[in-house]
Amino acid sequence: MNITVIYHSHTGKTRAVVEKISRQLGGNIIEVVPNQQYSTLSAVTKGCYRALTAAADAVTPDQISLTDSDLVVLASPVWAGKPTPVINGALRSISGGEGKRVFVVTTCGDAKSGDQATTLLKIRAYETGMIVVGGETLDKQGVINETAILSLIEKIKAAGESS
């Protein structure tokens, strides 16, 4: 199973989680960054506004080929109850995603707000032609809970192996 992990992380929590996933499951890991970086203030003002309006940022890398991937893990922080404009930009950079399995992960402060963003991210991945095989929300306790992360890794593994 060839896994590609695509993620955005503004303050490092999502990065820490996906690095654990990648260490366990192998494959490629791609960090997507906005071409115009957010400061702490502009993430709250401009970033949240763009998340609320489902805007997609220009990002690097601007081309992500999934031709050789069997399973994609798409991970994003939650801003204003939504996936970030950076992960929206990542979805636009993807080519060859049609028919690929995708498991979405969001990290957040509060699970209620995160679950809403997880659902939205599943829909956005589906709209690109990928097959959504699962999704998980990790709240502020979850991102530092090794048991929760191990359980997430098992779910991703199982989703990748099921036909």
Ligand SMILES: Cc1cc2nc3c(=O)[nH]c(=O)nc-3n(C[C@H](O)[C@H](O)[C@H](O)COP(=O)(O)O)c2cc1C
């Ligand atoms: C601009 C901004 C907006 C946020 N909005 C929410 C929110 O609406 N709901 C929530 O549960 N957490 C929210 N958070 C918390 C982050 O989603 C959470 O800390 C996440 O794990 C950060 O991931 P990262 O360190 O990879 O950037 C927000 C954080 C930032 C910086």
